[in-house]
Amino acid sequence: MKISVNKVNLEDQEVHEITLMNKHGMEVSFLTLGGIITKILVPDIEGNFENVVLSHADYEDYRTNKGYFGAIIGRTSGRIKNAQFELNGTKYSLAQNYGENHGHGGLWGFSGRIFQFECSTHDDNASVKLKYVSSHLEEGYPGEVLVEVVYSLNDQNEFGINYGAVPTADTLINLTNHTYFNLSGSFEESILYHELMIKSEKFAEIDDTSAPTGKLLEVDGTPFDFRYMREIGEEIKDRHPQLLIGNGYDHPFLLEREASPKVRLAHRFSGRVLEIESTAECVVVYTQNYTDNQRIKGGGVLENRRSVALEFQNLPIGKNEVNKENSIIRGGERYSANTVYKFKVEQMNI
Numbered sequence: 001m002k003i004s005v006n007k008v009n010l011e012d013q014e015v016h017e018i019t020l021m022n023k024h025g026m027e028v029s030f031l032t033l034g035g036i037i038t039k040i041l042v043p044d045i046e047g048n049f050e051n052v053v054l055s056h057a058d059y060e061d062y063r064t065n066k067g068y069f070g071a072i073i074g075r076t077s078g079r080i081k082n083a084q085f086e087l088n089g090t091k092y093s094l095a096q097n098y099g100e101n102h103g104h105g106g107l108w109g110f111s112g113r114i115f116q117f118e119c120s121t122h123d124d125n126a127s128v129k130l131k132y133v134s135s136h137l138e139e140g141y142p143g144e145v146l147v148e149v150v151y152s153l154n155d156q157n158e159f160g161i162n163y164g165a166v167p168t169a170d171t172l173i174n175l176t177n178h179t180y181f182n183l184s185g186s187f188e189e190s191i192l193y194h195e196l197m198i199k200s201e202k203f204a205e206i207d208d209t210s211a212p213t214g215k216l217l218e219v220d221g222t223p224f225d226f227r228y229m230r231e232i233g234e235e236i237k238d239r240h241p242q243l244l245i246g247n248g249y250d251h252p253f254l255l256e257r258e259a260s261p262k263v264r265l266a267h268r269f270s271g272r273v274l275e276i277e278s279t280a281e282c283v284v285v286y287t288q289n290y291t292d293n294q295r296i297k298g299g300g301v302l303e304n305r306r307s308v309a310l311e312f313q314n315l316p317i318g319k320n321e322v323n324k325e326n327s328i329i330r331g332g333e334r335y336s337a338n339t340v341y342k343f344k345v346e347q348m349n350i
Contacts, residue, residue: 001126001155003119008059015059015114020126020153025049026343028153030070034111035130035149036062037070037179038297042157042343045271050185052272054288054307055297063112066292067302068178071111072149073104074165075134075141076327077176078252078284078316081211085321087142087328088170094140101211104178106139110147111178127152136168143169143331157343165335173335174314174327176280180288180307183267183274187296187306191287192233194308195266198226198283199259204252204315208245212318216254217242224251229264232287232308248289248305252282252315261342263310271345278339280312281326312339 002021007014010033017038019029029039040053054069056062065071083094083102094102105111115130127150134145150162163175182191203224205215219225223235223243236248243249255262261275263283276283286309288302296302315323329335 001121003126022155026157032115035072045345052183054180057295057297070179074110074175076172076174077313079103079211080317124155143167143171159341161339163337169331172327173329176311176313180309182307183272191308195229196232197229197264198253199256200253202254214322248287249285252284254282268348273344273346275342278312281314284311
């Protein structure tokens with residue numbers, strides 16, 4: 001196992017890009033800015049290595065990172081309806097950076113912060129601990145929070161993210177990672193031909209601002225039924241009202257607690273398969289329904305539906321502060337969550 005560390009200059013700030021490498025040639029690269037994952041290099045069925053995560057063409061673009069490519073999202077992921085919440089009798093106001101709602105941690109969130117880092121290598125595992133202290137009332141949230149996120153890679157081509165956080169006072173914490181995947185290795189290819197399985201019988205209904213209404217709907221008989229492998233685009237143009245709201249999938253799926261794996265993504269032509277295990281309550285599936293004409297690594301301008309984000313987290317906070325209790329962490333208590341991405345190659349029928 002190897003770790004390399006290189007400096008990257010972003011607007012005169014010292015940022016490092018760290019790469020984990022295993023004996024099979026798999027690599028995972030990320031920045032100390034926002035823990036942003038810039039590269040996951042894995043083989044196809046022929047042994048050809050390609051980057052399967054969406055990356056900006058220029059490092060400077062990670063300063064704004066409009067699509068949150070590859071970033072750690074916090075203090076809370078997803079939307080908070082009306083950008084406010086009440087805790088212990090006190091109302092807190094947050095940035096309204098998603099229309100009337102608060103989204104992805106605010107104007108900067110954790111995705112725009114620089115983390116300290118510690119590297120560790122063993123015979124079959126390499127890891128990096130990313131550390132950041134979020135100050136009291138940063139982005140409007142109460143309490144100081146010590147955040148520690150560990151990225152690890154082993155020789156079984158398993159990439160792990162372990163989230164930990166301890167607040168000094170009662171607050172909201174709900175962390176995730178916002179990496180976009182395209183297992184073909186080419187972001188000129190639509191994600192709609194990837195096959196997806198989600199072990200979920202219910203998904204969260206969203207309103208016209210993409211915030212949860214508080215209702216959980218059955219997937220059975222709807223375009224949201226991914227209990228068995230099927231193409232993402234099979235029903236994405238269905239006139240189902242929930243698909244019309246977000247111009248595609250942008251929904252939390254409640255995960256079956258005992259299922260393994262929780263999610264499986266496959267690209268038939270390359271043979272690449274991604275299986276994901278997680279302790280998270282749900283996964284938000286976002287089929288990259290919009291784009292800001294961003295330039296991406298590999299050339300060209302990003303078009304819609306060229307990637308899919310799989311965000312493992314607690315249910316976002318919606319109407320009447322529904323789901324809020326899922327994200328309350330008491331002062332001195334530890335928040336923890338774990339997600340493992342297992343990369344494989346399989347011969348599939350074409």
